[in-house]
Every structure is written in C-alpha cells, then in structure tokens.
Amino acid sequence: MAxxxxxxxxxxxxxxxxxxxxxLVLVFFLSFLGLSYSIYPFVVIDRLTVWQAASSxxxxxxxxxxxxxxxxxxxxxxxxxxxVFRGKTIELDYA
Numbered sequence: 001m002a003x004x005x006x007x008x009x010x011x012x013x014x015x016x017x018x019x020x021x022x023x024l025v026l027v028f029f030l031s032f033l034g035l036s037y038s039i040y041p042f043v044v045i046d047r048l049t050v051w052q053a054a055s056s057x058x059x060x061x062x063x064x065x066x067x068x069x070x071x072x073x074x075x076x077x078x079x080x081x082x083x084v085f086r087g088k089t090i091e092l093d094y095a
Contacts, residue, residue: 006020
C-alpha cells in the first residue's frame, strides 16, 4: 500500500524520480548485509570458512594487479561514453 502511494505521488514523478530506485538498492544492500552477517565466517554453512575458501596469496596478488589495471579503464570508458552521448536524447512523453 505504501509503495503504491509513493509511486503514484506527483513528487516521485518529478523531482524525486530517483527515490524508488535508491530505496530498492538500499533494500537489496541491507538484505545482502544481513545474510552475510548471519552466516559469517562460513561460505558454505558448517563446511567451508572464508579463510579456507580464499585463494593463495600469490594468486590474490595477481588478481589485485589485474583489478588495478582493469577498473580504471572501465571507469574512464564509462565517463567517456557519458560525455559523448550527453545531450543527444530528448525527454520521453507518453501522454
């Protein structure tokens, strides 16, 4: 009922259009946090802990190097894409 009232309100259709998405992200984040807190330190309940499931330190260092190279490239490409396509769309009007 509250979700229907929130989604039907004029404020959400205007300046607060980001609010339903932000609340949904918050619900999923808190659900994940609660689940992970409730089973910590197990990855597989009563069988495998976080430390048993971790890879060797050498392999984790290689993965870290890969992430340090790849992540800035992804962020730069995303920023470039937003800059290229900024202002090329019009506001949708379904009514």
